[in-house]
Amino acid sequence: MNTKRDGAPSQDTPSSFALPVVTDRPAAASDVVGEALEHAAANASSSEPGYGQTYWRSLEEKLGAPDYLEETRPEFPAGADLAPTGFARREFMHLLGASLALAGATACSTRPVDERLLPYTKTPPELVPGNPLHYASGMTLAGHTSGLLITAREGRPVKIEGNPDHPVNQGAAGPWEQAFLLSLYDPSRARVLRQGKSPRALRVLREELANRANKASAGDGGSRVRFLSEPGNSPLTGDLRNRILKKLPNARFHSYTAQTHDTQAEAARALFGGQPxxxxxxxxxxxxxxxxxxxxxxxxxxxxxxxxxxxxxxxxxxxxxxxxxxxxxxxxxxxxxxxxxxxxxxxxxxxxxxxxxxxxxxxxxxxxxxxxxxxxxxxxxxxxxxxxxxxxxxxxxxxxxxxxxxxxxxxxxxxxxxxxxxxxxxxxxxxxxxSSIAEQEGLSQVRALVEDLTAGRVDTLVITSWNPVFSVPADTGLKELLDPATNPNRGNLTVLYTGLYEDETSQYVDWFVPAAHPLETWSDGRSFDGTVAIAQPLIQPLYNGVAESELLAMFLDEPYRPAYQMLRDYWQGQAEGQGDFEARWESWVSDGAIPGTQAAPVQGAPDFGAASALVTGYSAPAAGELEINFVYDYKIFDGRFGNNSWLQELPDPITKMTWDNAALLSPETAKGLGLEPGDLAELSYGGRKLTVPVWITPGHANDTVTMSLGYGRDGLHEQVAKAVGFNANAVRTLKAPWFDGGATLTKVRGSYKFSLTQTHWRMENRPLALDMPLSELKNPSTATEHTLHRVKGELKFGVQDNLPAFDYDKGPSNPQGYKWGMAIDLSRCTGCSACVIACQAENNIPVVGKQQVSVSREMQWLRIDRYFEGSESDPRMVMQPVMCVHCEKAPCEYVCPVNATVHSDEGLNDMVYNRCVGTRYCSNNCPYKVRRFNYLHYTADKTATEKMLMNPDVTVRNRGVMEKCTYCVQRIERVRIDARVEKRVINEKELQTACQQTCPTQAITFGSLNDKQQRVTQLHEDERAYKLLHELGTRPRTAHLIRVRNPNPALEPAASAAANQGSH
CATH class of the missing domain: 3.40.228.10 (Dimethylsulfoxide Reductase, domain 2)
Structure with missing residues (x-):
């Protein structure tokens, strides 16, 4: 049947979440950018009486374009009830990769250290079947290490949190640390150690490297040996490097990662006489x-x-x-x-x-x-x-x-x-x-390596840095030097590369070694302040990965020692003469950090006279009207997380774009170039060209185009990353790796379809994310109707009704009962999205792919709404996390015909999955639009390793079932069991939701509202607290706190500040 509904794709049209959709662009019904700029003043006053200036999410909404209003009028997006067809379910699930395996798990018999396996004569008290264990570990990114706390279930890691005992991140974890768990179980990871295309045993590689090192040592001291690695902050790896240089004094180590600190280091060295x-x-x-x-x-x-x-x-x-x-x-x-x-x-x-x-x-x-x-x-x-x-x-x-x-x-x-x-x-x-990174790093190191390769001064190159063929600027020529088809002298060079995946670099090397995931091996690393974290494995290498320390040790031609033994021996040597090392080691591993290892303060004052050369020697960017900017991506960083579907589907905090990047422009620049959102354009810079889609971003600088790195991958086996987005490195140069003038952007034929979130449903000018200047908080009499005064009125108390109060599970050990609630402080929320990934990992939430997101079928239980206020050219921005608010008078409960969504005695809006028949009445009746429906069976066709990822405390949902935020009810029940056994009430500090636990800024608070001493109760009673859409009489259990700004009166007079408060 070939049916189209409201512009939805045909049932017979093949589609894939990873493939771009390029079509001839029909004549635009309206010039969105031009009209937005020309009619801004008229539209700024079009909000409802008493609500002030309108908050808005996009230029189309700000303008009130007829096409946009018609598109967002229906309750559900066009085509939301249509299932995609045209390709096999198995192919679809294969493309989704590791994150689609959200069913129950099989226990894995593993051991973190390669030692003798002995049976327990008496089971240790901490090993209770079904109870999680927690291990301190760490993860290094761009030269700095985070302290982590890993949750393991029956021998398999299932959740990554920040280590609360680590002095730097103090329990916080970002999206990258948490999502790296998905990469551990990714079936696309490399599995075969090979020479050329032939598999080889590890023993053969060990012999090959030892022979090469011995030959080089006996010859010219390794002058033809080069290493290209990530910036080194590991004491163990640093020691191995020093020992290699002692054996091969003329060898050279080059440090590079796409996100470097080379200009920072250069300035600091100049100020302090060359010290790092x-x-x-x-x-x-x-x-x-x-x-x-x-x-x-x-x-x-x-x-x-x-x-x-x-x-x-x-x-x-x-x-x-x-x-x-x-x-x-x-x-x-x-x-x-x-x-x-x-x-x-x-x-x-x-x-x-x-x-x-x-x-x-x-x-x-x-x-x-x-x-x-x-x-x-x-x-x-x-x-x-x-x-x-x-x-x-x-x-x-x-x-x-x-x-x-x-x-x-x-x-x-x-x-x-x-x-x-x-x-x-x-x-x-x-x-x-x-500095914890002593050696010089950055593109200058790549330039030096390329010069040596071009001159034929290298015969052995060992690469442990992530995918330099892809991540370096195109004009370095590294790819051409490593490719036998373009380098006639390539046969005189032996290249070894280690990585998690068979990626772009692996295609041009002689030896490829699968790398061990950080959770599969022992290592150490320093935080930016120098604190050392011990990273311990939680699982045996799933795909025969080799640790970097073990790889480097092969050049020393010493008897084999596993990474654990090398790490322990190194730190035993560092602690010599300091007492019982065994007790110290156990404490360091258990706590995840070594006390007293912070970096030493620098003696002396900075010499600014010496730094003047940095200013006088600065070369201004090229002349030209249009500036080109390169930034790393908020989701996939420099591309190393490109095969991580959790991060690919995570909406960009600013653009709300998923599965893509784009050329970002300001509204004025787009108008001047004749470009609309989704237009294809040719980006030209430095003699190189790239066809990219355009996206218009309010608040972007004029005459500047910005592209994020990491997209446009073509790795051999990274199926999720492949063909997603556009490779900005193709027009990036060594001369100006981050920005330069002289770029051009020219419209070409065709358009591109993005998959964005927060584009459906109209806000009807309702006050949702509120902000106010500090002056209003200090002087409530000056507050405008729609900020503090309004919150104290209609928003705070809502529609009055005569509903009876709930009886919250009173018992002998809890006379007040539990009344669960949450508070979210918008003054603290930055929109970093760490909470979104935490929720996804904790609750077995599937990834649906680009095509499904395009019809508003995303499954994340927690979303972060981003609102603009002010002019299109230079607005302010407010972030607002929204999940199920657990209404006491929940509209969803009244309309469910099978009683699948019900209210608990403690105030939770529960979902009974095996009752749900998928009518979606509840989603239709939810004013917050936080319910998610499984249109497809996203958990089918999973591999054995993918099954190991999932949290066994959370039910895996099937096709046709509704789901939503549960306030992490599984965590509530776990601490309830402990409290019941110990005959006490639940402690506020022992119960945290997943989003609360990971939040770097502590913007989220959870607890029982019946306890007046708990922070969540105090925040609910704060004068800034308001209930989202409480005027509907839903009685939400989640309170938001108004964001407070502290403007400078010289730039924002009080009268102007009061006029600029508004609603959506």
């Missing part, structure tokens, strides 16, 4: 923060601590609020939290930094003078800069902070250090310590 130095910031003490293209709130390991420090200063209950200024090109997570944001080209950040430096004086003024000839401040930026300077100088000495981003050149970093010194921040909000 790292700046550590303390946002807890900073009253005024200026971020110069620095996205310090996103979820890399070093930023988890910064995010918590910053969020603590955004809570009005914790004391004075800080104030954040951000200057950047693309809208970032940090920019979304800014009190004042200046949208500038990336190359204009130097001018902003120089203007601030000139005004604050001291050592900063001399550097600013050197920068005067390199960049000049635009006239329309002067007012913003003057307000920033006044705030910085008005703060007490040591109570401000200026941070420069790693994309910026060393000159900007030097200026930031000078400004901090002039403001007295050195030693308080800025501290200098010995």
């Amino acid at each position: 130095v790292t700046a550590i910031y303390d946002f807890a003490q900073a009253d005024i923060v200026l971020a110069l293209d620095a996205d310090f709130l996103e979820s890399r390991p070093e930023n988890l601590a910064y995010a918590r420090q910053f969020a603590n200063r955004r809570d009005p209950n914790n004391g004075p609020l800080n104030r954040l200024y951000v200057a950047e090109a693309r809208f970032s997570i940090t920019g979304g939290m800014a009190d004042h944001r200046l949208r500038v080209k990336s190359q204009e950040v130097l001018a902003v930094a120089a203007a601030v430096a000139q005004a604050v004086g001291g050592p900063a003024a001399s550097l600013a003078g050197a920068a005067a000839s390199k960049a000049s401040l635009k006239a329309d930026h002067d007012k913003w800069v003057q307000a920033v300077v006044a705030d910085l100088r008005g703060a007490r000495p040591g109570r401000s902070l200026v941070v420069a981003g790693e994309r910026q050149p060393a000159a900007v970093h030097a200026l930031a250090h000078a400004i901090n010194a002039a403001l007295g921040n050195t030693g308080t909000t800025v501290k200098y310590v010995q």
Whole structure:
């Protein structure tokens, strides 16, 4: 049957979530960008009376375009009831990869250390069948290590959390750490150690490398041996490198990862006489923060601590609020939290930094003078800069902070250090310590390696860095040098590469070694402050992976020792003479961190005279009207997580895009180029061209195009990553790896279909995500009708009714009963999406693929809504996590014909899966749109290893069943059992939902509202608390707290601030 409904795809049309949809674009019904810009003033006043200026999610919604209104009018998206056809179910499930195996699990008999297996004569008390065990471990990303706490069930890891005992991340974990669990069980991982195309035993490789090392040592000391590795922060790996260099003194190690800190390191070395130095910031003490293209709130390991420090200063209950200024090109997570944001080209950040430096004086003024000839401040930026300077100088000495981003050149970093010194921040909000990454890193190292390869000075190359053939800029020529088809001298070079997958680099090497996953081997690593974490395995290598330490040890030609033995022996040597090592070792492994290993402070003051050469030697970007920007992706980083479907389907925090990247433009630039969202355009830069789709982003800098890295992969076996998005590295250069002028963007024929979330359903101008200036909180009499005053009225108390109160399970050990509730503080939420991945991992939530997301069939129980307010060109942004709010008067319960959704005595809105017959009446009646329906059997066709991923405490849902957030009821029941055995009430600290536990900023709080001492109860009673859509009389158990901003009156007068509050 070939039927189309409201523009939905034909039932007979083949589709695939991983393949782009390119079609001839019909004539646009309306010029969305042009109309939005031309009619902004008229539309700004079109909201309902009393609600003020409208919040909006997209330009189409802001404009009120007829096509958009018609599309979002129906309760469900067009085609939501149609199942895709045209390809086999088995093929579909194969493409979904590891995350689709969400059924029960088979226990795996594993051992983390290769030792003798002996039977228990008496079972240890901690080993109780069905009870989880928790192990401290760690994960290294971009040269920094996070402390992790891994939950294991019957010998298999099933959940990754942050280690609460780790001094840096303190229990927080970002999306990447948590999603890396999915990569452990990925059936696409490499399995075969091979030489060329022939499988080889590990013994053969060990002999080959030992022979090569011995021959090189006896010859010229290894002058023709090169290593390309990730930036090294592992003490064990560093020791192995030193021992290799002792044997091969002329060999060279090059460090590279796509996300490097080379410009930061360059500036620090200049300031401290060539020492490897790292700046550590303390946002807890900073009253005024200026971020110069620095996205310090996103979820890399070093930023988890910064995010918590910053969020603590955004809570009005914790004391004075800080104030954040951000200057950047693309809208970032940090920019979304800014009190004042200046949208500038990336190359204009130097001018902003120089203007601030000139005004604050001291050592900063001399550097600013050197920068005067390199960049000049635009006239329309002067007012913003003057307000920033006044705030910085008005703060007490040591109570401000200026941070420069790693994309910026060393000159900007030097200026930031000078400004901090002039403001007295050195030693308080800025501290200098010995860097955990001692060697130089970055593209300069790749350039040196390529020069040696081109000159024929290398005969052995060992690559342990992630996929350099894909991740380096296209003009490095590394791929051509490794490809025998383009390098006639390739036969004189032997290349060995180790990785989790057979990727782009593996296609051009002589030896390929499957790498061990971090949860399969022993290792160590340093956090950005130097703290060492011991990473222990939780499972035997599933695919015969080899640890990097074991691979490097092969060059030493020593008797084989497993990674565990090498690690233990190394630290035993470090602890020599310090008492009982066995007790120390057990404590380090158990706690996950070695105390006292923080990096030593740097002695002496920075020499800003020596740093002046960085400014005078700075080469300005190429001239040209359009600037090109490259950024790493919020979801798949530099591409190394491209085969992780959890992250591919995670909506981008800003664009809400899934399974894709795009060329991001401002509305004004798009209009000037004649481009609409989804248009295909040819991006040209440096003689290279790339056809990309366009997406228009409010708040983006004008005359700038931004592309995220990591997409457009063509690895051999990474089926999820393959053919997803567009490869920005194809037009990236060594000269300007992050930004440059002189790009062009030209519209070509065709269009591209994106899969975005938060595009269906109209908000009807309802007040959802609210924010307000601090002045209104301090002086409620000045509050506008739609902020604090309105919350205290209709929103807080809702529609009055005569419903009886619930009887919350009173018992002898709990006379008050439990009344579960949640509070979400919008002042703390950055939108990093760590909670979304935590929920997905905890609750066995499937991935559905790009095609299904395009018809609004995404399955995440928790979503983060992103709203703009203000003008299309320069709006503010507010994030709002939304999941089932567990209404006391739940509309979903009244309409279910089979009683599949019911209310518990403790206030939970429960789902009884085996009753559900899939009418979807509940979803239709839910005003929050938080229910998810299984249109397909997403858990079919799974492999044995995929089965091991799932949480056995959570039911796996089948096709035709509705599901939603349960407040992690399985965690409630587990602690209830413990409390019942011990005859006590449940402690607030022992019960955390998955989203609450991982949140870096502690924006989510959960507990019993019957206990007046619990934090969740206090937050519900806070004057900022309001219940989402409570005017409907639903009585939500989840309260949101209004986001509080701290604007500078010089940039946002009180009258203007009051006028800018609004609703959706």
